[in-house]
Structures are given as structure tokens and as C-alpha cells.
Amino acid sequence: MIRAELQRPWLIARLDRPMRLLSHAPFGAGYVTGQTVLWREVRNADLPQDFDAEAWIPAEMARAPAPGEVGMLTSRDVSSWRQAAAEAEGAGAEALVTLGLSNAEAVGTRLPWHSADFGTVNILVACSVPLTEAAQLEALTIAVQARTAAIIDLGLELSSGRATGTGTDCIVLACPAGAGRYAGLHTAAGEVVGRAVREAVSLAGRDWLGWREAALAARSARQSA
Template structure:
């Protein structure tokens, strides 16, 4: 469902065919059709206040021949990606994830912003279901819930409470357009999306925690 290509500084999720993708990514947000979802690895120093990151990203994508992709940015090493594929009742879902928690937050209470801390959780999710736009929104909410559950399971404690994600997380969810009206937790699509995301985020988060503890 997702073929992974690592071409530093890019991480590319190749979809099996053009699909309808829904995201709040900095490049091609909303509902768009594409066959690629990509990450651009950046340095924390590249993202200073006032820097037009979206214009810079669009220019870099164009130069790389990736202008039609949905694109996200991360300061996490893109080589740390994790992929999880789950099948439920013959329906597959896949999640490609990178995770960094250096700017983790506990939802509802912000910590002071720190320019040197730009970790993030970026996810590309694909599901074989043919869904209406409303059902795709529901599937995206399942992906976000699964991400949060995986992060909370680590017990990463902040001054404001248990980490639930970061301040710059991004999720892009791909499906084929169709008549499927529901994709919640009672459906095969919802179960598959939830399991794929939870598994990929749990594995990538464990990797980050090991790396963080090794840094002292």
C-alpha cells in the first residue's frame, strides 16, 4: 500500500495509485489527489521565527520534482521511519511514521515555546476503503486518536501533564473516493487505521525515547 523511499533529505511515501488525501500539511493541505506524501528533514535552526517555511518548502519541492505531493517537515532524522500494515476483514491500512517528542505538549496546556526544540510526529496513512469525504474525516480522527493513545502509553511526563503529542504534529490520510459512509471504531476501516497508526507510532516513539535517554 505504501512503498517507502528514503532519498535524504526526503522521505517519500509512494501510494499504489493516485488517492484522495486529507491533511493539514504545510504543502497541499485539505482534500487533494496525489500518489505521494513526503517529508522534508530540516534543522531546528532553519525554522527561526519569521521564516516563511511554507514558501521555502514549496520551492524545494518544485526543485526536487515533488511539487504535486502532500508534504510535511520534521527535524527528526527521516531515516528513523517506521511502517505498520494491518489487515482487518480483508481490508488493509498502512501507516508510515516518524516521531520526535522534543516539543511535546499535553493537550489543553501549552508550554513556553523554545526555538531549539522542534520535534514532531508526522504520519502518512493509507486505507483501502472507498470513503465519502465525511467518512474520510472520521478516519482521520481515528488516526489522530491512535497517535495520541500511543504517545500517552509511554507515560512521557511534562510540567503540564502526560504528553499527548507535539505542537507541530501532522497527519495525512489517503483513501479512494466512494460511497462508504462510516470509518469509526466499529468498522473494519476504523479498526485497521487505528491499529496501523498505533503500531507505527508506538514503535517510532520507543525509538525516540531510547535515543533521548542515550543523549543523557
């Protein structure tokens, strides 16, 4: 359902057919119809506090190696993407995730902003079940719930509490337009969306924790040399 292709600094995610995409992405937000979602990798130094992503990203999207209807930004290495799939009662879902938690937050609090701390959890999840716009919005809430549960499971403790996400997370929910009115936790659509997202975020999260441990060890070794 989702085919990923790395062309650094881009990660290109192609759906197997055009679908209705729902997101709050910096490019292509809201409901749009399309088949391609793009990740643009940037460096932390490229993201000052007053950075205007909404003005910058359309020009970048125009230069992308493939046309995309939705675009997201991340300072995480886009080659670190992880993917998971789920099926239940004839419904299917796939999730593609890049994850960094350098700017993690505990929901309901805010830590002081720092220019070196950008991570972002970017998710594309595609569901095979045709849904109404309202049901697609419900499915998006399931994806958010799954992301949050997976990050809580990672056990990343902050001074403000256990991390539940980052300040710059973005989720794109793709599905065929149709008459399905419900996509909550009691439905097959909700089950597969939630399971695919939770598994992909868990995989990417464990990778990031390993990367952070190695980076901290390397920094300590440099300081003691």
C-alpha cells in the same frame, strides 16, 4: 500500499495507486488527489519562531527528487521512519511515521517555546476502503486518536502533564474515493486505520525515547569530562 524511499533530506512515500489525500500539511493541505507524500528534513536552527513554512516549502517541493502532492516538515532524522500494517474483514491500512517529541505538549496546555525544541509526529496512513469525504474525515479523527493513545502509552511526563503529541504534528489520510459512509471505531476501516497508526507511532516513539536517553547520556559525559 505505501513504499518508502530515503533520499536525504527527503523521505518519499509512494502509494500503490492515486488516492484522495486529506491533511493539514504545510504543502497540499485539504483534499487533493495524488500518489506521493514527501517529508523534508530540516535542522532545528532552520526553524526560527517566525519561520514561514508555507512560503518556503513550495520552492523546496519543486526541487524535490520526486514530484509530491503533499509535503511535510520535520527536524527528526527521516531515516528513523517506522511502518505498520493492519487488516480486518477485507479492509487494510498501512501507516508510515517519523516521530520526535522534543516539542511535546499535553493537550489543553502550552509550554514556553524554545528554538532548540522541535520534534513533530508526521504520519501518512493509507486505507484500502473507498470512503466519502465525510467518512474520510471521520477516519482522520481515528488516526489522531491512535496517535494520541500511542504517545500517552510512552509515558513522557512534562511539567504540564503527560505528553499527548507535539505542537507541529501532521497527519495525511489517504483512501480511494467512494461510497463508504462510515469509518468510526465500530467499522473495519476505523479498526485498521487505528491499529496501523497506533503500532507505527509506538514503534517510532520507543525509538525516540532510546535516542533521547543516549543523547542525554552523551551530553552528561561531555559536561563531566
